Amino acid sequence: MFLPPKVVRKFHFLSYFIKVMNIIKIAIVVAILGIAALFFIIRYNEQNTIQVTELKQGQIERITGMVNSVYISKDGHAFLKVADTSGEVSVIAFKNSNIDEAYNVGIGDQISVLGRVEEYKGQLEIIAKEIKIV
Numbered sequence: 001m002f003l004p005p006k007v008v009r010k011f012h013f014l015s016y017f018i019k020v021m022n023i024i025k026i027a028i029v030v031a032i033l034g035i036a037a038l039f040f041i042i043r044y045n046e047q048n049t050i051q052v053t054e055l056k057q058g059q060i061e062r063i064t065g066m067v068n069s070v071y072i073s074k075d076g077h078a079f080l081k082v083a084d085t086s087g088e089v090s091v092i093a094f095k096n097s098n099i100d101e102a103y104n105v106g107i108g109d110q111i112s113v114l115g116r117v118e119e120y121k122g123q124l125e126i127i128a129k130e131i132k133i134v
Contacts, residue, residue: 052087078102
């Protein structure tokens, strides 16, 4: 069967366009998977743990240390003192942050804390985003 050249060009262009769109879809999926993998690698890499003396205000940091004191306020906020070999820092887990692990720690437990470093009354403290018993 003979097709006019215009129809053949349209058909060729359409099949080319579909192939390009499929390649773009695959590229987007691979890019999203790569970004997700990097996020989890960075987030859960224990080498990102720093010492208490290296804390800087305004940064999100991870420390690992031993719990020296635990206080749960009547409002349900958890206040911890965590120490490593370089020093001690206050860690606050507000009730609305839903960090259940903060209520399960005891004095002497080794924990890993991820949170934002803030200053309160001239002292650095960590507002916890995540607490894990290690």
